[in-house]
Amino acid sequence: MNVFPAVFALPLALLFAAGAHAQAPTGAPAGTTGLCKDGSYTSAEAKRGACRGHQGVKDWYAANAAPAAKSDGAGAGARASSSAVPAATPAAAPSGSTGLCKDGSYTDADSRKGACRGHKGVKEWYGASVAAAARPAAPPVPPPAAAPSMPAAPPATAAPQPTTAPPSVRKPAEADPADRAAAPGGGAGKVWVNLETKVYHCPSDRYYGKTKQGEYLSEAEAKAKGNHAAHGKACTP
Known part of the structure:
Protein backbone atom coordinates (compact mmCIF):
# COMPACT_ATOMS: atom_id res chain seq x y z
CA MET A 1 0.00 0.00 0.00
CA ASN A 2 1.40 3.41 -0.94
CA VAL A 3 1.18 5.70 2.13
CA PHE A 4 2.87 8.79 0.60
CA PRO A 5 -0.20 10.26 -1.16
CA ALA A 6 -2.40 9.85 1.90
CA VAL A 7 0.08 11.59 4.22
CA PHE A 8 0.48 14.69 2.04
CA ALA A 9 -2.98 14.88 0.55
CA LEU A 10 -4.54 17.07 3.28
CA PRO A 11 -1.77 19.74 3.39
CA LEU A 12 -1.77 19.98 -0.39
CA ALA A 13 -5.53 20.40 -0.41
CA LEU A 14 -5.36 23.20 2.17
CA LEU A 15 -2.57 24.92 0.25
CA PHE A 16 -4.60 24.72 -2.95
CA ALA A 17 -7.68 26.06 -1.17
CA ALA A 18 -5.70 29.02 0.23
CA GLY A 19 -4.32 29.81 -3.21
CA ALA A 20 -7.74 29.68 -4.76
CA HIS A 21 -8.89 32.94 -3.06
CA ALA A 22 -9.37 35.94 -5.27
CA GLN A 23 -7.34 39.12 -4.80
CA ALA A 24 -9.06 42.23 -3.38
CA PRO A 25 -9.73 44.78 -6.14
CA THR A 26 -7.74 48.01 -6.21
CA GLY A 27 -10.71 50.21 -5.24
CA ALA A 28 -11.65 48.11 -2.19
CA PRO A 29 -11.26 49.78 1.27
CA ALA A 30 -8.13 48.96 3.27
CA GLY A 31 -8.56 45.77 5.27
CA THR A 32 -11.27 44.36 3.00
CA THR A 33 -11.56 40.60 3.28
CA GLY A 34 -14.55 39.96 1.03
CA LEU A 35 -17.20 41.23 -1.36
CA CYS A 36 -20.85 40.69 -0.51
CA LYS A 37 -23.47 39.82 -3.11
CA ASP A 38 -25.18 43.21 -2.69
CA GLY A 39 -21.95 44.94 -3.77
CA SER A 40 -20.77 46.01 -0.28
CA TYR A 41 -17.39 45.06 1.18
CA THR A 42 -16.70 43.34 4.49
CA SER A 43 -13.65 43.35 6.75
CA ALA A 44 -14.69 40.31 8.80
CA GLU A 45 -11.88 37.93 9.73
CA ALA A 46 -13.99 34.84 9.04
CA LYS A 47 -15.89 34.12 5.85
CA ARG A 48 -18.72 32.48 7.69
CA GLY A 49 -21.30 35.10 8.56
CA ALA A 50 -19.18 37.89 7.06
CA CYS A 51 -21.94 39.15 4.72
CA ARG A 52 -24.92 38.35 6.88
CA GLY A 53 -27.68 40.78 5.92
CA HIS A 54 -25.91 41.53 2.63
CA GLN A 55 -27.11 38.44 0.66
CA GLY A 56 -24.02 36.39 1.53
CA VAL A 57 -20.38 36.29 0.37
CA LYS A 58 -19.68 36.73 -3.33
CA ASP A 59 -15.86 36.85 -3.32
CA TRP A 60 -13.52 36.09 -0.40
CA TYR A 61 -10.09 37.75 -0.39
CA ALA A 62 -8.72 36.70 2.97
CA ALA A 63 -5.95 34.10 3.00
CA ASN A 64 -6.97 32.56 6.31
CA ALA A 65 -10.01 30.57 5.28
CA ALA A 66 -9.39 28.16 8.17
CA PRO A 67 -11.28 30.31 10.74
CA ALA A 68 -14.45 29.75 8.69
CA ALA A 69 -14.33 26.04 9.57
CA LYS A 70 -14.14 26.67 13.29
CA SER A 71 -17.03 25.98 15.64
CA ASP A 72 -19.88 28.42 16.01
CA GLY A 73 -18.52 29.57 19.37
CA ALA A 74 -15.12 30.45 17.86
CA GLY A 75 -16.78 32.14 14.88
CA ALA A 76 -18.98 34.18 17.16
CA GLY A 77 -15.91 35.32 19.07
CA ALA A 78 -14.20 36.35 15.81
CA ARG A 79 -17.27 38.25 14.68
CA ALA A 80 -17.47 40.01 18.02
CA SER A 81 -13.79 40.98 17.78
CA SER A 82 -14.29 42.24 14.22
CA SER A 83 -17.40 44.18 15.03
CA ALA A 84 -15.69 45.81 18.03
CA VAL A 85 -13.75 48.01 15.58
CA PRO A 86 -15.96 51.03 14.82
CA ALA A 87 -16.92 51.36 11.15
CA ALA A 88 -17.19 54.62 9.26
CA THR A 89 -20.61 56.23 9.46
CA PRO A 90 -22.22 56.10 6.00
CA ALA A 91 -23.24 59.36 4.38
CA ALA A 92 -26.90 58.26 4.24
CA ALA A 93 -27.07 57.69 8.00
CA PRO A 94 -29.01 60.26 10.04
CA SER A 95 -26.96 62.85 11.91
CA GLY A 96 -25.76 61.50 15.24
CA SER A 97 -26.08 57.81 14.24
CA THR A 98 -23.82 55.50 16.20
CA GLY A 99 -24.77 52.19 14.65
CA LEU A 100 -26.79 50.20 12.12
CA CYS A 101 -29.20 47.53 13.35
CA LYS A 102 -29.69 44.22 11.57
CA ASP A 103 -33.21 45.18 10.52
CA GLY A 104 -31.80 48.19 8.60
CA SER A 105 -32.65 50.88 11.15
CA TYR A 106 -30.12 53.23 12.69
CA THR A 107 -29.47 53.89 16.39
CA ASP A 108 -27.98 56.86 18.21
CA ALA A 109 -27.35 55.02 21.48
CA ASP A 110 -24.22 56.00 23.42
CA SER A 111 -23.27 52.39 24.14
CA ARG A 112 -23.13 49.44 21.76
CA LYS A 113 -24.53 47.10 24.38
CA GLY A 114 -28.32 47.02 24.01
CA ALA A 115 -28.24 49.69 21.29
CA CYS A 116 -30.38 47.67 18.83
CA ARG A 117 -32.55 45.83 21.31
CA GLY A 118 -35.77 44.93 19.51
CA HIS A 119 -34.10 45.48 16.12
CA LYS A 120 -32.34 42.09 15.81
CA GLY A 121 -29.08 43.39 17.30
CA VAL A 122 -26.20 45.56 16.09
CA LYS A 123 -25.04 45.02 12.53
CA GLU A 124 -22.43 47.81 12.32
CA TRP A 125 -21.13 50.09 15.05
CA TYR A 126 -19.82 53.54 14.20
CA GLY A 127 -18.60 54.61 17.63
CA ALA A 128 -19.62 57.20 20.19
CA SER A 129 -22.69 59.23 19.43
CA VAL A 130 -22.20 62.62 17.83
CA ALA A 131 -25.41 63.70 19.47
CA ALA A 132 -24.00 62.76 22.87
CA ALA A 133 -20.99 65.00 22.26
CA ALA A 134 -23.31 67.87 21.40
CA ARG A 135 -25.30 67.57 24.61
CA PRO A 136 -25.01 70.62 26.88
CA ALA A 137 -22.53 70.15 29.63
CA ALA A 138 -23.78 70.20 33.16
CA PRO A 139 -23.66 73.72 34.62
CA PRO A 140 -20.62 74.24 36.82
CA VAL A 141 -21.24 74.00 40.50
CA PRO A 142 -20.76 77.46 42.02
CA PRO A 143 -18.08 77.61 44.68
CA PRO A 144 -19.31 77.79 48.25
CA ALA A 145 -19.89 81.28 49.51
CA ALA A 146 -17.00 82.62 51.47
CA ALA A 147 -17.60 83.04 55.17
CA PRO A 148 -17.94 86.69 56.22
CA SER A 149 -14.66 88.01 57.39
CA MET A 150 -14.51 88.91 61.05
CA PRO A 151 -13.41 92.45 61.89
CA ALA A 152 -9.82 92.64 62.93
CA ALA A 153 -9.29 92.95 66.64
CA PRO A 154 -8.02 96.39 67.71
CA PRO A 155 -4.33 96.40 68.48
CA ALA A 156 -3.60 95.82 72.11
CA THR A 157 -2.50 98.97 73.88
CA ALA A 158 0.37 98.77 76.25
CA ALA A 159 -0.55 99.17 79.87
CA PRO A 160 0.57 102.52 81.25
CA GLN A 161 3.79 102.18 83.10
CA PRO A 162 3.72 103.53 86.63
CA THR A 163 5.69 106.71 86.92
CA THR A 164 8.07 106.86 89.76
CA ALA A 165 8.72 110.16 91.33
CA PRO A 166 12.35 111.10 91.39
CA PRO A 167 13.82 110.65 94.80
CA SER A 168 13.71 113.81 96.81
CA VAL A 169 17.01 115.48 97.29
CA ARG A 170 17.56 116.01 100.93
CA LYS A 171 19.42 119.01 101.96
CA PRO A 172 22.39 118.30 104.14
CA ALA A 173 21.58 118.95 107.75
CA GLU A 174 22.92 122.21 108.95
CA ALA A 175 25.42 122.10 111.69
CA ASP A 176 24.06 122.96 115.10
CA PRO A 177 25.02 126.55 115.90
CA ALA A 178 25.73 125.40 119.42
CA ASP A 179 28.73 123.48 118.09
Whole structure:
Protein backbone atom coordinates (compact mmCIF):
# COMPACT_ATOMS: atom_id res chain seq x y z
CA MET A 1 0.00 0.00 0.00
CA ASN A 2 1.40 3.41 -0.94
CA VAL A 3 1.18 5.70 2.13
CA PHE A 4 2.87 8.79 0.60
CA PRO A 5 -0.20 10.26 -1.16
CA ALA A 6 -2.40 9.85 1.90
CA VAL A 7 0.08 11.59 4.22
CA PHE A 8 0.48 14.69 2.04
CA ALA A 9 -2.98 14.88 0.55
CA LEU A 10 -4.54 17.07 3.28
CA PRO A 11 -1.77 19.74 3.39
CA LEU A 12 -1.77 19.98 -0.39
CA ALA A 13 -5.53 20.40 -0.41
CA LEU A 14 -5.36 23.20 2.17
CA LEU A 15 -2.57 24.92 0.25
CA PHE A 16 -4.60 24.72 -2.95
CA ALA A 17 -7.68 26.06 -1.17
CA ALA A 18 -5.70 29.02 0.23
CA GLY A 19 -4.32 29.81 -3.21
CA ALA A 20 -7.74 29.68 -4.76
CA HIS A 21 -8.89 32.94 -3.06
CA ALA A 22 -9.37 35.94 -5.27
CA GLN A 23 -7.34 39.12 -4.80
CA ALA A 24 -9.06 42.23 -3.38
CA PRO A 25 -9.73 44.78 -6.14
CA THR A 26 -7.74 48.01 -6.21
CA GLY A 27 -10.71 50.21 -5.24
CA ALA A 28 -11.65 48.11 -2.19
CA PRO A 29 -11.26 49.78 1.27
CA ALA A 30 -8.13 48.96 3.27
CA GLY A 31 -8.56 45.77 5.27
CA THR A 32 -11.27 44.36 3.00
CA THR A 33 -11.56 40.60 3.28
CA GLY A 34 -14.55 39.96 1.03
CA LEU A 35 -17.20 41.23 -1.36
CA CYS A 36 -20.85 40.69 -0.51
CA LYS A 37 -23.47 39.82 -3.11
CA ASP A 38 -25.18 43.21 -2.69
CA GLY A 39 -21.95 44.94 -3.77
CA SER A 40 -20.77 46.01 -0.28
CA TYR A 41 -17.39 45.06 1.18
CA THR A 42 -16.70 43.34 4.49
CA SER A 43 -13.65 43.35 6.75
CA ALA A 44 -14.69 40.31 8.80
CA GLU A 45 -11.88 37.93 9.73
CA ALA A 46 -13.99 34.84 9.04
CA LYS A 47 -15.89 34.12 5.85
CA ARG A 48 -18.72 32.48 7.69
CA GLY A 49 -21.30 35.10 8.56
CA ALA A 50 -19.18 37.89 7.06
CA CYS A 51 -21.94 39.15 4.72
CA ARG A 52 -24.92 38.35 6.88
CA GLY A 53 -27.68 40.78 5.92
CA HIS A 54 -25.91 41.53 2.63
CA GLN A 55 -27.11 38.44 0.66
CA GLY A 56 -24.02 36.39 1.53
CA VAL A 57 -20.38 36.29 0.37
CA LYS A 58 -19.68 36.73 -3.33
CA ASP A 59 -15.86 36.85 -3.32
CA TRP A 60 -13.52 36.09 -0.40
CA TYR A 61 -10.09 37.75 -0.39
CA ALA A 62 -8.72 36.70 2.97
CA ALA A 63 -5.95 34.10 3.00
CA ASN A 64 -6.97 32.56 6.31
CA ALA A 65 -10.01 30.57 5.28
CA ALA A 66 -9.39 28.16 8.17
CA PRO A 67 -11.28 30.31 10.74
CA ALA A 68 -14.45 29.75 8.69
CA ALA A 69 -14.33 26.04 9.57
CA LYS A 70 -14.14 26.67 13.29
CA SER A 71 -17.03 25.98 15.64
CA ASP A 72 -19.88 28.42 16.01
CA GLY A 73 -18.52 29.57 19.37
CA ALA A 74 -15.12 30.45 17.86
CA GLY A 75 -16.78 32.14 14.88
CA ALA A 76 -18.98 34.18 17.16
CA GLY A 77 -15.91 35.32 19.07
CA ALA A 78 -14.20 36.35 15.81
CA ARG A 79 -17.27 38.25 14.68
CA ALA A 80 -17.47 40.01 18.02
CA SER A 81 -13.79 40.98 17.78
CA SER A 82 -14.29 42.24 14.22
CA SER A 83 -17.40 44.18 15.03
CA ALA A 84 -15.69 45.81 18.03
CA VAL A 85 -13.75 48.01 15.58
CA PRO A 86 -15.96 51.03 14.82
CA ALA A 87 -16.92 51.36 11.15
CA ALA A 88 -17.19 54.62 9.26
CA THR A 89 -20.61 56.23 9.46
CA PRO A 90 -22.22 56.10 6.00
CA ALA A 91 -23.24 59.36 4.38
CA ALA A 92 -26.90 58.26 4.24
CA ALA A 93 -27.07 57.69 8.00
CA PRO A 94 -29.01 60.26 10.04
CA SER A 95 -26.96 62.85 11.91
CA GLY A 96 -25.76 61.50 15.24
CA SER A 97 -26.08 57.81 14.24
CA THR A 98 -23.82 55.50 16.20
CA GLY A 99 -24.77 52.19 14.65
CA LEU A 100 -26.79 50.20 12.12
CA CYS A 101 -29.20 47.53 13.35
CA LYS A 102 -29.69 44.22 11.57
CA ASP A 103 -33.21 45.18 10.52
CA GLY A 104 -31.80 48.19 8.60
CA SER A 105 -32.65 50.88 11.15
CA TYR A 106 -30.12 53.23 12.69
CA THR A 107 -29.47 53.89 16.39
CA ASP A 108 -27.98 56.86 18.21
CA ALA A 109 -27.35 55.02 21.48
CA ASP A 110 -24.22 56.00 23.42
CA SER A 111 -23.27 52.39 24.14
CA ARG A 112 -23.13 49.44 21.76
CA LYS A 113 -24.53 47.10 24.38
CA GLY A 114 -28.32 47.02 24.01
CA ALA A 115 -28.24 49.69 21.29
CA CYS A 116 -30.38 47.67 18.83
CA ARG A 117 -32.55 45.83 21.31
CA GLY A 118 -35.77 44.93 19.51
CA HIS A 119 -34.10 45.48 16.12
CA LYS A 120 -32.34 42.09 15.81
CA GLY A 121 -29.08 43.39 17.30
CA VAL A 122 -26.20 45.56 16.09
CA LYS A 123 -25.04 45.02 12.53
CA GLU A 124 -22.43 47.81 12.32
CA TRP A 125 -21.13 50.09 15.05
CA TYR A 126 -19.82 53.54 14.20
CA GLY A 127 -18.60 54.61 17.63
CA ALA A 128 -19.62 57.20 20.19
CA SER A 129 -22.69 59.23 19.43
CA VAL A 130 -22.20 62.62 17.83
CA ALA A 131 -25.41 63.70 19.47
CA ALA A 132 -24.00 62.76 22.87
CA ALA A 133 -20.99 65.00 22.26
CA ALA A 134 -23.31 67.87 21.40
CA ARG A 135 -25.30 67.57 24.61
CA PRO A 136 -25.01 70.62 26.88
CA ALA A 137 -22.53 70.15 29.63
CA ALA A 138 -23.78 70.20 33.16
CA PRO A 139 -23.66 73.72 34.62
CA PRO A 140 -20.62 74.24 36.82
CA VAL A 141 -21.24 74.00 40.50
CA PRO A 142 -20.76 77.46 42.02
CA PRO A 143 -18.08 77.61 44.68
CA PRO A 144 -19.31 77.79 48.25
CA ALA A 145 -19.89 81.28 49.51
CA ALA A 146 -17.00 82.62 51.47
CA ALA A 147 -17.60 83.04 55.17
CA PRO A 148 -17.94 86.69 56.22
CA SER A 149 -14.66 88.01 57.39
CA MET A 150 -14.51 88.91 61.05
CA PRO A 151 -13.41 92.45 61.89
CA ALA A 152 -9.82 92.64 62.93
CA ALA A 153 -9.29 92.95 66.64
CA PRO A 154 -8.02 96.39 67.71
CA PRO A 155 -4.33 96.40 68.48
CA ALA A 156 -3.60 95.82 72.11
CA THR A 157 -2.50 98.97 73.88
CA ALA A 158 0.37 98.77 76.25
CA ALA A 159 -0.55 99.17 79.87
CA PRO A 160 0.57 102.52 81.25
CA GLN A 161 3.79 102.18 83.10
CA PRO A 162 3.72 103.53 86.63
CA THR A 163 5.69 106.71 86.92
CA THR A 164 8.07 106.86 89.76
CA ALA A 165 8.72 110.16 91.33
CA PRO A 166 12.35 111.10 91.39
CA PRO A 167 13.82 110.65 94.80
CA SER A 168 13.71 113.81 96.81
CA VAL A 169 17.01 115.48 97.29
CA ARG A 170 17.56 116.01 100.93
CA LYS A 171 19.42 119.01 101.96
CA PRO A 172 22.39 118.30 104.14
CA ALA A 173 21.58 118.95 107.75
CA GLU A 174 22.92 122.21 108.95
CA ALA A 175 25.42 122.10 111.69
CA ASP A 176 24.06 122.96 115.10
CA PRO A 177 25.02 126.55 115.90
CA ALA A 178 25.73 125.40 119.42
CA ASP A 179 28.73 123.48 118.09
CA ARG A 180 30.35 126.61 116.75
CA ALA A 181 32.89 128.69 118.61
CA ALA A 182 31.47 131.80 120.24
CA ALA A 183 32.12 135.10 118.54
CA PRO A 184 34.68 137.26 120.29
CA GLY A 185 33.61 140.33 122.29
CA GLY A 186 31.22 138.82 124.74
CA GLY A 187 31.33 138.91 128.46
CA ALA A 188 29.53 139.85 131.61
CA GLY A 189 26.75 142.37 131.23
CA LYS A 190 26.27 141.62 127.53
CA VAL A 191 23.73 139.48 125.67
CA TRP A 192 23.96 137.98 122.16
CA VAL A 193 21.27 139.26 119.83
CA ASN A 194 20.24 137.02 116.86
CA LEU A 195 19.55 139.61 114.21
CA GLU A 196 17.41 137.17 112.13
CA THR A 197 15.06 136.08 114.90
CA LYS A 198 15.20 139.20 117.15
CA VAL A 199 15.97 136.90 120.08
CA TYR A 200 18.81 137.54 122.49
CA HIS A 201 20.68 134.91 124.43
CA CYS A 202 22.22 135.19 127.92
CA PRO A 203 25.86 134.23 128.53
CA SER A 204 24.70 130.93 130.02
CA ASP A 205 22.74 130.03 126.86
CA ARG A 206 24.27 127.47 124.52
CA TYR A 207 23.70 129.73 121.50
CA TYR A 208 25.44 132.69 123.09
CA GLY A 209 27.66 134.26 120.43
CA LYS A 210 27.10 131.37 118.02
CA THR A 211 24.27 132.23 115.61
CA LYS A 212 25.18 133.32 112.09
CA GLN A 213 24.17 136.91 112.37
CA GLY A 214 24.30 138.62 115.73
CA GLU A 215 25.89 141.16 117.94
CA TYR A 216 26.71 141.75 121.59
CA LEU A 217 24.58 144.37 123.38
CA SER A 218 23.56 145.12 126.87
CA GLU A 219 20.25 143.62 127.78
CA ALA A 220 18.72 147.08 128.02
CA GLU A 221 19.98 147.98 124.53
CA ALA A 222 18.64 144.67 123.14
CA LYS A 223 15.21 145.32 124.61
CA ALA A 224 15.26 148.87 123.33
CA LYS A 225 15.80 147.61 119.78
CA GLY A 226 12.75 145.35 120.00
CA ASN A 227 14.50 142.10 120.83
CA HIS A 228 13.18 139.65 123.42
CA ALA A 229 14.83 137.12 125.64
CA ALA A 230 15.14 133.49 124.57
CA HIS A 231 12.57 131.26 126.25
CA GLY A 232 11.09 134.45 127.77
CA LYS A 233 13.69 134.51 130.55
CA ALA A 234 15.62 137.69 131.12
CA CYS A 235 19.34 137.50 131.83
CA THR A 236 19.24 139.93 134.81
CA PRO A 237 16.57 139.90 137.42
